[in-house]
Amino acid sequence: MSATMTASSILQHAARHAEKFLDGLDEMPVGTRASLADLRARFAGDGLRQRGMDPHEVVDALVAASTGGLVGSTGGRFFGWVIGGALPSTLAADWLTSVWDQNAALHATAPAAAVAEEVAGAWLADLLGIPASASVAFVTGCEMAHFTCFLAARHALLSRRGWDVERDGLSGSPRIRVLAGPERHGSTDRALRFAGIGTGAVERLTGTARGLLRADALEAALAQNPEAPAIVLLQAGDINTGAFDHFDELIPVAHRYGAWVHIDGAFGLWASASRQYEHLMRGAGWADSWATDGHKWLNVPYDSGYAFIAHPEHHRAAMTYQASYLTHATEARDEMDWNPEWSRRARGFATWAALRELGREGVEDLVNRCCGMATALVAGLGALDGAEVLCTPTINQGLVRFRSTRADASERDHDALTDQVMAEVLRSGEAFFTGTTWRGCRAVRVSVSSWRTTEHDVTRSVAAVAKALAVLRA
Ligand SMILES: Cc1ncc(COP(=O)(O)O)c(C=O)c1O
The missing domain is CATH 3.40.640.10 (Type I PLP-dependent aspartate aminotransferase-like (Major domain))
Structure with a gap:
């Protein structure tokens, strides 16, 4: 195969894997499933080989090694840290940036x-x-x-x-x-x-x-x-x-x-x-x-x-x-x-693409939508039994904690329950939250910054937290 044919077919090959990943985002667990040991074993494989591999096989091996070790942070139910998604044109521009290799x-x-x-x-x-x-x-x-x-x-x-x-x-x-x-x-x-x-x-x-x-x-x-x-x-x-x-x-x-x-x-x-x-x-x-x-x-x-x-x-x-x-x-x-x-x-290409794809109106809409989703999510979580809203979003970040309903519960018990709720939701694969300690209390940091997050994602995530609370209180 000529160098040009290899390049073109390898990109198509990678594109098929990419499409599969993106199409499956909504259903895949938002957290990871592969253990550290699994990932190490998979990537190390049989060690650094003497002879190289066909590029198509390399791509397949990369996908196989990564499966279950990829966080679904580019999806709609990821609310950890502050991690945005990737707009379609920016993904494409980023690929082209690598193709052009400037x-x-x-x-x-x-x-x-x-x-x-x-x-x-x-x-x-x-x-x-x-x-x-x-x-x-x-x-x-x-x-x-x-x-x-x-x-x-x-x-x-x-x-x-x-x-x-x-x-x-x-x-x-x-x-x-x-x-x-x-x-x-x-x-x-x-x-x-x-x-x-x-x-x-x-x-x-x-x-x-x-x-x-x-x-x-x-x-x-x-x-x-x-x-x-x-x-x-x-x-x-x-x-x-x-x-x-x-x-x-x-x-x-x-x-x-x-x-x-x-x-x-x-x-x-x-x-x-x-x-x-x-x-x-x-x-x-x-x-x-x-x-x-x-x-x-x-x-x-x-x-x-x-x-x-x-x-x-x-x-x-x-x-x-x-x-x-x-x-x-x-x-x-x-x-x-x-x-x-x-x-x-040449990282400017992807930014140029984002601004072209969204325009002024699209950027404004993205900001407003994320803030609206963060407000809805904090309100939904805050309405659950034992929840306490520590901070209503000014923009796209809010804080919620969960109080143990036990009569003799201490602040440390509320902290522990808050961490357990996040761990249980993560285990369910339905959504991804990360915590913080704010003014001495553990809290769920709700952060919404992806174009993919919809009202349905918010409802589904609140339901996942409600279920986690029920499991933990059973
Ligand atoms: C307020 C604030 N400043 C700075 C940073 C660092 O940004 P970066 O990770 O892009 O270097 C972050 C990252 O979460 C942030 O939230």
């Missing part, structure tokens, strides 16, 4: 990829309420978006103080303070570690009853040391409650002291795309940097995150690199000037 480091290595990112980046900024003058990087996820933004912030804050961080590093530089409210996602901490700023730089300030940063606490902290370089970390969508900081109050305070404001909006930034929820983002456009994901709420396949920076000159200064063996563009966009990677996947 190295999206430079315009010269992948011109179509560079322009797709340029255009999709501008569309994203428009949808997300970010100034059109901001620069963008298409990265692997929100954590790397934080990292990219922190490198730009580091450059801006230290160059203003006469320190060349790209040349001299952080050793001996003015110490950067990081001011945050009582809650933040762990990915900001890891990004601070990677950026050399360190988690020890974080000052956890007083928050409101809802865990939002208070403007007076921020002002007091900045006034204590007004000369120090500072990053203020704000949240658009807390991981547990979906709460939003009050950007219109906080950002002017931060800017009065010359601080850099970064917003973690891994999923919450998408509220800007909905007329129903955009009020939550009031003032967010004044920030210095924003991090969000395509692989969560935009329903682009992994890996897809976006960093936006209000000051392209600082962004570029933190990232750019030139070498005589490379071909640098003069008019076009070289991704290497904006990204922390050198060789990289």
